[in-house]
Amino acid sequence: MVVIFSGLMMVPMGFAIWDHDDAEQPFILATALTLTSGLAMSLLTRRFRRELQPRDGFVLVGLTWLVLPLFGALPLVLALPGLAFTDAYFEAMSAFTATGATVLTGLDRLPLSVNVWRCFMMWAGGLGIIVLAVAVLPLLGVGGAQLFKAETAGPMKDQKLTPRMADTARAIWGTYGLLSLACWLSYRAAGMSSIDAFLHMCTTVSLGGFSNYDASIGHFQSQSIEAVAIVFMMLCGVNLLLYFAAWQRRTLGVLWRNAEVRAFVGAVLGVTLLISAFLTVNQEYPDFISALRHTAFHVVSIATTTGYASHDYAQWPLFAPLLMILLGCFATCAGSTGGGIKMVRMILLAKQSSRELVRIVHPRAVNPVTLAGQAVGDRVMQGVIAFMMMYGATIVGLTMALLFTGLEPITAFTAVVACVNNIGPGLGEVGPAVNYGGLSAVQTWICTAAMLLGRLELLSVLVLMTPRFWRN
Numbered sequence: 001m002v003v004i005f006s007g008l009m010m011v012p013m014g015f016a017i018w019d020h021d022d023a024e025q026p027f028i029l030a031t032a033l034t035l036t037s038g039l040a041m042s043l044l045t046r047r048f049r050r051e052l053q054p055r056d057g058f059v060l061v062g063l064t065w066l067v068l069p070l071f072g073a074l075p076l077v078l079a080l081p082g083l084a085f086t087d088a089y090f091e092a093m094s095a096f097t098a099t100g101a102t103v104l105t106g107l108d109r110l111p112l113s114v115n116v117w118r119c120f121m122m123w124a125g126g127l128g129i130i131v132l133a134v135a136v137l138p139l140l141g142v143g144g145a146q147l148f149k150a151e152t153a154g155p156m157k158d159q160k161l162t163p164r165m166a167d168t169a170r171a172i173w174g175t176y177g178l179l180s181l182a183c184w185l186s187y188r189a190a191g192m193s194s195i196d197a198f199l200h201m202c203t204t205v206s207l208g209g210f211s212n213y214d215a216s217i218g219h220f221q222s223q224s225i226e227a228v229a230i231v232f233m234m235l236c237g238v239n240l241l242l243y244f245a246a247w248q249r250r251t252l253g254v255l256w257r258n259a260e261v262r263a264f265v266g267a268v269l270g271v272t273l274l275i276s277a278f279l280t281v282n283q284e285y286p287d288f289i290s291a292l293r294h295t296a297f298h299v300v301s302i303a304t305t306t307g308y309a310s311h312d313y314a315q316w317p318l319f320a321p322l323l324m325i326l327l328g329c330f331a332t333c334a335g336s337t338g339g340g341i342k343m344v345r346m347i348l349l350a351k352q353s354s355r356e357l358v359r360i361v362h363p364r365a366v367n368p369v370t371l372a373g374q375a376v377g378d379r380v381m382q383g384v385i386a387f388m389m390m391y392g393a394t395i396v397g398l399t400m401a402l403l404f405t406g407l408e409p410i411t412a413f414t415a416v417v418a419c420v421n422n423i424g425p426g427l428g429e430v431g432p433a434v435n436y437g438g439l440s441a442v443q444t445w446i447c448t449a450a451m452l453l454g455r456l457e458l459l460s461v462l463v464l465m466t467p468r469f470w471r472n
Contacts, residue, residue: 001038001060001064001067001068002034002037002038002041002067002068002071003035003038003039003042004038005034005038005068005071005072006031006034006035006038006071008120008121008124009027009030009031009034009071009075009117010031011116011117011120012027012075012113012114012116012117012120013027013028013031013113015112015113015116016028016111016112016113019111019112019113021111021112021113022079022111023075023078023079023111023113023114024113025078026075026078026079027075027079027113027117029078030071030074030075030078031075033071033074034071034074037071055469058460058463058464058469059464061456061460062456062460062461062464065096065097065452065455065456066452068096069089069092069093069095069096070089070092072092072095072096072117072121073085073088073089073091073092075114075117076088076091076092076114076117079111079113079114080104080110080114083104084441086441086444086445087103087104087437087444089448090103090436090444090445090447090448091103091104091118092121093448093451093452094210094424094451095118095119095121095122095125095208095210096121096122096124096125096455097125097339097422097451097452097454097455098122098125098126098206098207098208098305098337098339098422098455099208099307099339099418099419099422099423099424099451099454099455100122100203100208100209100210100306100307100422100423100424100425101307101418101419101424101425101430101435101436101447101451102210102424102435102436102437103435103436103437103439103444104435104437105214105435105437106214107211107212107213107214108212108213108214108219110212112195115199115212116198116199118210119198119199119200119202119203119208119210119212120202122202122203122206122208122210123180123201123202123203123205123206123208125206125208125455126176126205126206126207126208126337127172127173127176127206127240127337168241171241171244172240172241172244172335174244175240175241175243175244176205176240176337179205179232179235179236179240179243180201180202180205182232183201183204183205183228183232184197184198184201186228186231186232187200187201187204187225187228189228190222190224190225190227190228191220191222191224191225192220192225196212199211199212200217200229203306204229204232204233204236204306204308205232205236205337206236206337207233207236207237207304207305207306207332207336207337207338207339207422208306208307208422208424209301209306209307209308209424211308216308216309216310216432217229217297217308217309217310218309218310218311223293226297226310229297229300229301229306229308230296230297230300233300233301233304233306233308234265234268234300234304236304236336236337236338237264237303237304237331237332237333237336237337237338238255238261238264238333238336239258239260239261239333239334239335239336240335240336240337241335242254242255242258242261242335243255258372259347259371259372260333260334260343260344260347261333263343263346263347264331264332264333264343267303267327267331267343268299268300268303268327268331271299271303271323271324271327272292272295272296272299272300273292274323275291275295275299275320275323275324276288276291276292276295276296277291278317278319278320279291279294279295279316279317279320282317284316284317294310294311294313295320297310298310298313298324299324299327302324302325302327302328302423303324303327303328303331303332304328304331304332304338305328305332305338305339305340305421305422305423305424306338306424307418307423307424307425307432309425309432309433312431312432312433313432314427314428314431314432314433318427321427322414322427325414325417325418325423325426325427326417328340328418328421328423329341329417329421330342330343330345330346331343338422339421339422339423339454339455340421340422340423340454341387341388341391341421344371345384345387345388347371348369348371348376348380348381348384349384349385349388351369351370351371351376352369352381352384352385355367355368355369369381386459387457387458387459390458390459390462391420391458394420394450394453394458395416395417395420398416398419398420398446398449398450399412399413399416401446402415402416402443402446402447405440405442405443405446407429407439407443408428408429410427410428411426411427411428411429411430414426414427414428414430415428415430415436415439415443415447415450416446416447416450418430419447419448419450419451419454420450420451420453420454421454422451422454422455
């Protein structure tokens with residue numbers, strides 16, 4: 001995995017050599033160190049080769065998402081004098097988990113290769129380098145399925161449209177690649193330069209939200225660019241396996257017949273109209289159309305956990321930005337590049353709640369929870385309920401940890417929600433007009449842990465902390 005990661009580093013290194021920027025030597029050194037480290041670890045452990053077991057998949061995924069940001073932070077530390085290791089690791093973790101929270105300012109003045117690395121690392125982490133490894137390294141054999149299940153999002157991780165797990169991973173990455181190409185061409189057509197289009201393509205399809213400008217998408221002051229971003233953020237908020245299924249069956253009806261997609265689109269549309277009306281009534285904009293234009297972009301950006309901003313929406317009445325952040329906790333579909341709880345879990349929880357209400361009135365009624373016309377097994381429902389309990393405990397626990405460090409309540413709560421759900425900007429001291437650079441080292445590490453937990457959907461990380469996991 002580290003050797004593959006060193007290959008990704010050659011992309012920003014190529015930009016550094018081509019542009020002769022100040023990060024040329026740091027990237028050459030960082031790439032060499034990463035490649036050497038990966039090869040050394042591989043050589044030292046070759047004699048222990050064996051088939052991966054189920055538990056090995058969780059260990060490898062956890063270690064990968066801890067170690068790769070360490071190497072990802074290396075060129076940042078070398079290229080940006082004065083950048084603390086804590087901040088560099090936070091930046092790399094934010095990129096790799098497609099969170100979009102940053103501690104850096106003056107992005108417009110950074111070396112081109114540094115911005116390329118931040119955005120390209122986000123593109124690679126959008127679907128997960130583990131899935132990439134399963135797609136291109138069938139040598140993993142049976143273990144590939146374990147890695148795929150530990151890495152992918154959502155309660156129904158056994159879903160696959162091809163006989164072999166590696167083929168399913170290739171289908172996902174093929175779809176991801178086509179969306180990336182279409183997004184780049186669309187940004188170019190909307191007026192971006194080739195470099196800007198490449199960087200924002202990386203962070204749009206990954207639903208990460210990094211930009212090479214401090215003003216984010218607001219730098220361009222372009223309705224066309226915002227429209228392109230809205231379209232592709234919505235497209236990438238949908239389960240990518242559904243696009244493959246639509247191509248196989250030659251019909252787009254596969255998408256709209258999916259209950260999760262309909263709920264995703266309905267929630268985003270409903271909240272957009274509600275906030276637009278709210279801002280119009282509160283005279284934040286002169287008319288509903290003006291409010292709708294600004295609201296639509298930011299609701300889609302936050303709901304899909306991207307985190308782009310065209311202006312400081314934190315200045316709106318608190319109801320609006322807080323509702324957007326809460327929507328970002330669950331709006332995206334399982335199998336998308338977005339973060340959060342995932343809409344399918346919310347649908348199942350709503351149906352389970354309805355089931356319990358019916359059971360109170362009719363104790364003997366047979367009323368199973370169904371999805372797409374099929375009964376959902378008790379094991380899936382137990383997993384959803386367990387996840388939600390751990391999710392709530394994680395949000396409360398990390399928020400209390402930030403409050404213990406002296407952070408004010410709005411900042412602490414929204415920072416945790418934004419990091420666990422991989423949204424990026426929060427409110428208060430971590431709002432869209434500022435960043436996470438004002439946090440202390442302890443607070444930064446808490447937010448770093450929150451991003452990791454959220455990206456791997458809590459249980460994949462927390463299971464490693466249980467004594468039973470390590471017993472034979």
